[in-house]
Amino acid sequence: MSQTGTLMGFVHRRRRGAELFLLVLALAVGIGAYAAVGLGVEGVVPADLVGYGGWLTGLIVAAHVTVRLVAPYADPVLLPLVAALNGLGLAVLRRLDLTYEANGVAQHTFARQQLTWMTLGVILFIAALFLLRDHRALQRFTYTSGLAGIALLILPFLPGIGRNINGARIWINVAGFSFQPGEVAKVMLVIAFAGYLVLHRDALALAGRRVVFIDLPRGRDLGPILAMFGVSMMVLVLQNDLGSSLLFFGLFLAMLYVATERPGWLVVGGLMFGGGALAAYTFVGNVQRRFDIWLHPMNYYPGTSYQPVEAMFGMGWGGLIGRGLGDGFPERVPFAYSDFILSTIGEELGLTAVMAIVLCYGLIVERALRIALISRDGFGKLMAVGLGAIFALQVFVVVGGVTGLIPLTGLTTPFLSYGGSSLVANWVVIALLLRISDQARRPAPRLDPVDDQAADSESTQVVKLR
Amino acid sequence: MNKPIRVVSVFCLVLFMALLVNATYLMYVRADDLSKDPNNRRVITAAFSRERGAILVGKDAIARSVPSDDQYKFQRTYSQPFKYAPVTGYFSWYGQTGIERSQNAVLAGDDSRLFVTRLVDMLSNSDPKGGNVQLTIQAAAQDAAWDGLENLPGDAQGAVVALEPTTGRVLAMASTPTFDPNNFASHDFSEVKDVSDRLNADDRDPLINRAIGTTLPPGSTFKLVTAAAAIESGNYDADSMVPGGFKFKLPQSSTEIGNHDGGNCGGNRITLTQAMEVSCNVTFLSLANELGTEAMADQAEAFGFNSTQLEDLSGQAKSLYPRDMDPPQTAMSGIGQSNVTATPLQMAMVTAAIANDGDVMRPYVVDEVRAPNLSVLDKTDPQTISKAISSSTADELTKMLVATVEEGTATPAQIPNVEVAGKTGTAQSTAERPPYAWFVSFAPANDPKVAVAVLVQSSDTSRNEIAGGRLGGPIAKAIMEAVINR
Numbered sequence: 001m002s003q004t005g006t007l008m009g010f011v012h013r014r015r016r017g018a019e020l021f022l023l024v025l026a027l028a029v030g031i032g033a034y035a036a037v038g039l040g041v042e043g044v045v046p047a048d049l050v051g052y053g054g055w056l057t058g059l060i061v062a063a064h065v066t067v068r069l070v071a072p073y074a075d076p077v078l079l080p081l082v083a084a085l086n087g088l089g090l091a092v093l094r095r096l097d098l099t100y101e102a103n104g105v106a107q108h109t110f111a112r113q114q115l116t117w118m119t120l121g122v123i124l125f126i127a128a129l130f131l132l133r134d135h136r137a138l139q140r141f142t143y144t145s146g147l148a149g150i151a152l153l154i155l156p157f158l159p160g161i162g163r164n165i166n167g168a169r170i171w172i173n174v175a176g177f178s179f180q181p182g183e184v185a186k187v188m189l190v191i192a193f194a195g196y197l198v199l200h201r202d203a204l205a206l207a208g209r210r211v212v213f214i215d216l217p218r219g220r221d222l223g224p225i226l227a228m229f230g231v232s233m234m235v236l237v238l239q240n241d242l243g244s245s246l247l248f249f250g251l252f253l254a255m256l257y258v259a260t261e262r263p264g265w266l267v268v269g270g271l272m273f274g275g276g277a278l279a280a281y282t283f284v285g286n287v288q289r290r291f292d293i294w295l296h297p298m299n300y301y302p303g304t305s306y307q308p309v310e311a312m313f314g315m316g317w318g319g320l321i322g323r324g325l326g327d328g329f330p331e332r333v334p335f336a337y338s339d340f341i342l343s344t345i346g347e348e349l350g351l352t353a354v355m356a357i358v359l360c361y362g363l364i365v366e367r368a369l370r371i372a373l374i375s376r377d378g379f380g381k382l383m384a385v386g387l388g389a390i391f392a393l394q395v396f397v398v399v400g401g402v403t404g405l406i407p408l409t410g411l412t413t414p415f416l417s418y419g420g421s422s423l424v425a426n427w428v429v430i431a432l433l434l435r436i437s438d439q440a441r442r443p444a445p446r447l448d449p450v451d452d453q454a455a456d457s458e459s460t461q462v463v464k465l466r
Numbered sequence: 467m468n469k470p471i472r473v474v475s476v477f478c479l480v481l482f483m484a485l486l487v488n489a490t491y492l493m494y495v496r497a498d499d500l501s502k503d504p505n506n507r508r509v510i511t512a513a514f515s516r517e518r519g520a521i522l523v524g525k526d527a528i529a530r531s532v533p534s535d536d537q538y539k540f541q542r543t544y545s546q547p548f549k550y551a552p553v554t555g556y557f558s559w560y561g562q563t564g565i566e567r568s569q570n571a572v573l574a575g576d577d578s579r580l581f582v583t584r585l586v587d588m589l590s591n592s593d594p595k596g597g598n599v600q601l602t603i604q605a606a607a608q609d610a611a612w613d614g615l616e617n618l619p620g621d622a623q624g625a626v627v628a629l630e631p632t633t634g635r636v637l638a639m640a641s642t643p644t645f646d647p648n649n650f651a652s653h654d655f656s657e658v659k660d661v662s663d664r665l666n667a668d669d670r671d672p673l674i675n676r677a678i679g680t681t682l683p684p685g686s687t688f689k690l691v692t693a694a695a696a697i698e699s700g701n702y703d704a705d706s707m708v709p710g711g712f713k714f715k716l717p718q719s720s721t722e723i724g725n726h727d728g729g730n731c732g733g734n735r736i737t738l739t740q741a742m743e744v745s746c747n748v749t750f751l752s753l754a755n756e757l758g759t760e761a762m763a764d765q766a767e768a769f770g771f772n773s774t775q776l777e778d779l780s781g782q783a784k785s786l787y788p789r790d791m792d793p794p795q796t797a798m799s800g801i802g803q804s805n806v807t808a809t810p811l812q813m814a815m816v817t818a819a820i821a822n823d824g825d826v827m828r829p830y831v832v833d834e835v836r837a838p839n840l841s842v843l844d845k846t847d848p849q850t851i852s853k854a855i856s857s858s859t860a861d862e863l864t865k866m867l868v869a870t871v872e873e874g875t876a877t878p879a880q881i882p883n884v885e886v887a888g889k890t891g892t893a894q895s896t897a898e899r900p901p902y903a904w905f906v907s908f909a910p911a912n913d914p915k916v917a918v919a920v921l922v923q924s925s926d927t928s929r930n931e932i933a934g935g936r937l938g939g940p941i942a943k944a945i946m947e948a949v950i951n952r
Contacts, residue, residue: 258470301505309505315493316500317508329508351493355486362482369475373468381467385474392478396485405488 012441015076016068022080023060030056030087037095040326059122066126071438078367081360082430089416092344099331110337110418117420121427128431135435139379142195149188152181182244183421190386197259198378205260228252233276243397243409249273254389255382294407307334308408315346322350337418339410342402361395371437380436387429515539519573519596521554521565523603529554542651549612552641552675556650558658568778572597572835579843600834602635606948611640614941624922625676625810628945631818631914633848634827641676681783681807685893686745687904688802690816695765696753697859704862710736714751716794742866743874747801754800763789768854769816778831785812814919817906821914823857825850868911878939885911890935905938909946916949918942
């Protein structure tokens with residue numbers, strides 16, 4: 001952690017122009033897709049294209065200007081990636097809306113609501129960048145945010161506001177608005193883990209004994225990992241949500257490993273989660289059934305595996321280049337607008353688009369980890385790793401689930417799926433990453449050369465920062 | 467902390483690579499298998515919404531797709547539904563039968579022979595169109611066959627097959643009772659399901675194409691095969707003296723079988739031609755008994771028994787001549803009873819082979835496959851399956867069958883100025899059920915243009931041998947006239 005800018009003599013460029021150029025491309029994707037939806041489904045360019053495009057452009061420009069003003073050194077690639085994904089997601093939701101409307105489905109304004117949520121997300125993004133000038137300020141809220149995170153996870157169990165939707169108890173309902181507190185909780189937990197680990201990493205890292213090339217941690221240091229394991233299992237068993245459980249525990253393990261640099265933690269954690277999952281498989285009937293559906297989906301069609309099998313049919317039907325927007329049957333897949341939005345994209349835009357989207361997510365993760373690499377402070381490193389890991393795990397779990405790589409679990413596809421909590425939380429995640437990267441890429445504080453002679457003669461040493 | 471971050475990066479790379487590989491596997495490698503899954507409604511809906519090609523008889527489209535203004539864009543219509551239903555089958559949301567099924571790839575436009583058309587459609591961004599299928603059916607022959615079956619007295623069930631002996635082209639194929647494929651092509655799926663349930667529950671099996679899907683004892687028409695085996699053995703010709711008389715005592719049994727009219731066929735020793743003319747049971751029982759199971763089975767298989775030959779239609783039943791019959795059963799098989807069963811198509815093939823100098827031709831219904839612009843992509847070539855009998859045997863049999871029409875049991879099939887060869891048959895399965903009337907014939911005898919087999923299962927068929935001729939003869943005659951006068 002002694003690395004400084006002066007040591008390298010290297011100063012990052014701001015690259016705001018590059019960001020603007022990439023944003024234009026991203027907007028072309030979003031608005032172009034919206035126009036293509038109108039052409040494909042209704043045969044005409046949507047009448048509200050100008051209004052819609054203007055609104056989207058306004059939001060993106062506002063975000064870009066904010067970055068220029070308060071985070072000029074921030075990573076130039078993240079915002080365009082997010083803008084492209086969000087824009088594409090809106091267009092695909094619009095495409096589903098049109099079909100739902102034609103088929104007389106009651107709910108067919110997902111795109112409009114998503115645009116509202118995106119507006120809120122961008123406002124929070126701007127607010128976060130303006131208010132949070134230094135991410136290290138968050139370190140002060142380590143335990144507060146940890147407690148808040150746990151509280152948010154427990155909220156769905158409270159009678160009155162907790163809702164069980166589609167077999168998973170991960171929703172709360174307040175004043176007519178449904179909300180998934182878990183989406184916010186994961187950001188809180190990243191802050192809490194980062195704050196805790198940056199303080200205790202030495203104790204966790206150094207104590208322990210060596211067993212066959214692997215440094216195993218001390219028994220008494222297992223406390224936090226046990227606590228997190230408990231929380232994950234609670235999520236798994238009580239909320240019946242394997243995806244979130246895997247997400248939280250994997251996130252914690254990744255951050256623990258990065259903080260301590262000890263692979264032993266991965267072994268311990270991996271075994272614990274494996275054991276827990278095995279126990280859940282053995283004792284919780286629902287988990288077993290899900291696993292079996294994953295292995296033999298065709299045996300359960302058209303019963304419990306209707307959704308994944310229809311998604312597979314859809315994506316296979318889409319093939320290499322897709323059927324074209326408006327020419328598929330994405331409405332055959334239940335929840336095509338949320339968890340299964342990728343099957344809609346696969347069916348109508350093909351393998352090409354699915355790959356492009358996975359690559360976009362991959363780039364987001366890559367940028368997050370790059371920010372972690374160049375960040376100058378441990379807290380920032382850990383936060384960036386945590387946020388990147390959340391993204392990677394969430395994308396893996398949901399895309400893997402939809403394409404049949406792993407058993408299906410309910411998680412939203414970041415920035416694509418319909419869902420206010422997820423979208424807003426993810427915009428804040430991006431704001432945090434940009435904040436850390438701004439700090440990391442900014443030229444290091446200049447240490448004024450101090451005259452050795454004077455230093456020796458002076459009784460007090462003055463270090464001038466900035 | 468940078469080293470573990472790099473490890474985490476590599477791990478994330480592995481995760482994303484796994485996603486990309488799996489997506490490729492699902493959407494590219496497995497795509498074909500998924501499209502073929504019978505549960506895959508997307509593929510079915512897309513096929514259902516396509517401009518499907520027409521099925522043509524002569525220049526008329528008996529099945530074609532016309533634009534409709536609902537979500538499926540095209541409606542399949544059948545212009546002469548009942549007459550052609552056994553051949554065309556139906557095309558419904560739930561599946562297809564008949565030519566609609568066997569030629570589905572062509573009609574839907576997926577066939578590889580339509581590749582160029584598909585490419586042009588794709589490049590010009592127009593909706594893909596299906597190719598057309600030209601049938602071998604002759605409209606006049608089919609009309610005659612259908613009218614004949616329709617005009618049968620009472621609650622008749624029957625089937626007709628007419629073949630062109632020299633090629634194996636199916637000139638007519640009709641079955642009754644039948645169904646209206648338009649009901650199946652409806653876009654009102656609950657109605658389709660109702661119709662389907664009702665027809666499936668019907669005891670009279672209207673969905674079965676009896677011409678190829680029903681096997682019954684061929685009765686006296688099988689005497690053609692017995693006579694063929696006898697002449698092929700080298701010991702007999704049309705004028706050979708064979709046993710006649712009132713009764714034949716079955717081997718290893720005390721059962722005695724008489725003739726259909728209780729007579730003696732005109733004496734204890736009669737010519738083979740005379741035996742054929744009067745359809746003498748005693749003669750053919752003793753011939754089959756003398757020839758044995760092996761020779762009889764070989765002859766039957768040479769005519770196509772124990773296998774299926776028509777490749778253009780599904781739902782074929784296999785005509786059987788079992789090789790494990792005991793001597794009394796073998797003797798009974800000589801008159802088309804015991805365990806011998808045949809489809810009308812099989813009996814038409816036997817007749818056509820006799821007409822075609824002994825060569826059995828593969829029957830076929832699909833004449834040509836055409837692109838949407840009607841250019842011919844493929845034409846079926848006639849194909850010889852086997853040489854069932856020598857051409858001299860065929861000549862002997864023809865002589866006998868001509869005599870049978872001229873002065874025997876098959877007189878109803880006589881056509882003025884045309885030499886007709888034919889044979890009646892009445893078969894019974896059990897004593898309680900009414901017998902089946904058969905009639906097989908071909909004409910003109912010297913230059914055969916058409917071979918016909920008619921099967922009638924009717925409640926008011928008498929047990930008399932003449933019945934086969936009375937019910938089936940006029941139908942066969944009408945079809946032969948339609949083909950010859952064309």
